[in-house]
Amino acid sequence: MTKKIILCLVLAASAPGAEAASTHVLGAQKKTLSDASGTVAAGYYAATTLSAVDADLAAANIKPGVTIFGFAGNFTSDSDAIAADIITGKTAYVNGVKLTGTLTTQSLSPANDTVTAGTYTGTTLSAVDTDLAAANIKPGVTIFGFAGTYTSDSDAVAGNIMSGKTAYVNGVKLTGTLPTSTLSAANDTLSAGYYAATTLSAVDADLAAANIKSGVTVFGKTGTLALPDTGVTGSGAAWDDGAYSPAASQPSYTDNADGTITDNRTGLMWAKDGLAAGCNSGSLSAWSTAGGYCDTLTFATYSDWRLPNVRELLSIMMYGASPIDTTYFTNNQAGSYWTSTAIITDPVVAYYVDFVNRNTGAINVITSYYVRCVRGGP
Incomplete structure (x- = not known):
C-alpha cells in the first residue's frame, strides 16, 4: 500500500495540477492498526511492523x-x-x-508400603490403612504423625508376670519373676501367687469321699464315711446299737435295674443276684479261681469287676434277722463268700465272710466258697 501511495504522489507531481493533488493526499487522515482486530481499513498508515502493533505476534x-507474517x-x-x-x-x-493421556490413577495398598510412580487421588494414609493409629504404635515412636501409645495403658511389673515369660508394659519389654507356687498337703494355706493346674485330691489323696463324714461335702467330695448299721432294731439297753441308729449309718442302696446294686454309703457297685453271673451263678470255687473269675468278668456292660476285700464284704452284712438286705441282694447263698484279703505271713490262707454265722475268718485257699463280685472303690 505504501508503494502505491508513493507512486500516486509521483504521478500527481508530474501531472497538471500536481500541487493540489499532493496537498490533498498528504492532508488525508492517518489510519492506525489495532491489536484488537485483524481488520485493515483503507487509508494511510504510518510505517511500522505488525509485531510492534501486537506484541503477541511472536x-x-x-x-x-x-x-x-514471517514468524x-x-x-x-x-x-x-x-x-x-x-x-x-x-x-x-x-x-x-x-x-x-493414558496415565492411570494409582492406589495405595495396606498390604505393603510400596508407592508406585503415578498419580493418586487425595486421601490420608490412615484412611488407606486403618491400622495406622496411635494405639497400634510403640510409645516413643511417631509414624506419619501418629505418636504411639500401644501398651502405655498397662501397669504390670516383673513380679506380676510368670517367671521366664516376657511382656511389654508402656513400651518396655519385661521379663517375669513370678514363681510357680505349690500346694501342700501339710496345711490348708494358699499363699498368693501362680499355681499350675491340678486338683486338690491330687495334692492330698486323703481328700476322698470315704474319708469324709456322710452328708458333708468338701471341695466337691461328698462324704460317705459312716459306721455300718448292725441291723439290730430292738434295744436291750440305752447304750446298745439297737438304741442308737442314726440315719447316716443306715444302709442305703440303689437298684440300677441292670443286675447291679450301688451302695450309696461306700459307692461300691455289687452283683445283685446270688445265682447270676455276677456271683458265679451261685457256684462254689477255690480262692484263686474266685479271684480270676471276677477279674475276667464282663457283666452289666462293665468289665472292671474284682473280688471284694474283707472290709468291703463285711459292709453289706447285717446283724439282724437276715444277714443281708434281701430287698436288694437276692438269692444270697447260705454259706461263706471269698474275699481278696490274704494272710501276709501265710499266702495259702485267705479271709472269708460267713453269711450264716455273721462272722469272718481265714482258711486255706483250696477251700470252695461262694463268690460275689464288686467294682469301684479305691
Whole structure:
C-alpha cells in the first residue's frame, strides 16, 4: 500500500495540477492498526511492523509448522511429554500435537508400603490403612504423625508376670519373676501367687469321699464315711446299737435295674443276684479261681469287676434277722463268700465272710466258697 501511495504522489507531481493533488493526499487522515482486530481499513498508515502493533505476534505464540507474517511458530515445541505422562482422559499439546493421556490413577495398598510412580487421588494414609493409629504404635515412636501409645495403658511389673515369660508394659519389654507356687498337703494355706493346674485330691489323696463324714461335702467330695448299721432294731439297753441308729449309718442302696446294686454309703457297685453271673451263678470255687473269675468278668456292660476285700464284704452284712438286705441282694447263698484279703505271713490262707454265722475268718485257699463280685472303690 505504501508503494502505491508513493507512486500516486509521483504521478500527481508530474501531472497538471500536481500541487493540489499532493496537498490533498498528504492532508488525508492517518489510519492506525489495532491489536484488537485483524481488520485493515483503507487509508494511510504510518510505517511500522505488525509485531510492534501486537506484541503477541511472536514465534513462541504460534503453533509449530505455521508461519504468520514471517514468524515461524514454535509454541509447545519445547515440551517432551508423551501420552503416558498425562492423566488418562486428559489432553495436552506437545510440540504442536494434541495428546490424550493414558496415565492411570494409582492406589495405595495396606498390604505393603510400596508407592508406585503415578498419580493418586487425595486421601490420608490412615484412611488407606486403618491400622495406622496411635494405639497400634510403640510409645516413643511417631509414624506419619501418629505418636504411639500401644501398651502405655498397662501397669504390670516383673513380679506380676510368670517367671521366664516376657511382656511389654508402656513400651518396655519385661521379663517375669513370678514363681510357680505349690500346694501342700501339710496345711490348708494358699499363699498368693501362680499355681499350675491340678486338683486338690491330687495334692492330698486323703481328700476322698470315704474319708469324709456322710452328708458333708468338701471341695466337691461328698462324704460317705459312716459306721455300718448292725441291723439290730430292738434295744436291750440305752447304750446298745439297737438304741442308737442314726440315719447316716443306715444302709442305703440303689437298684440300677441292670443286675447291679450301688451302695450309696461306700459307692461300691455289687452283683445283685446270688445265682447270676455276677456271683458265679451261685457256684462254689477255690480262692484263686474266685479271684480270676471276677477279674475276667464282663457283666452289666462293665468289665472292671474284682473280688471284694474283707472290709468291703463285711459292709453289706447285717446283724439282724437276715444277714443281708434281701430287698436288694437276692438269692444270697447260705454259706461263706471269698474275699481278696490274704494272710501276709501265710499266702495259702485267705479271709472269708460267713453269711450264716455273721462272722469272718481265714482258711486255706483250696477251700470252695461262694463268690460275689464288686467294682469301684479305691
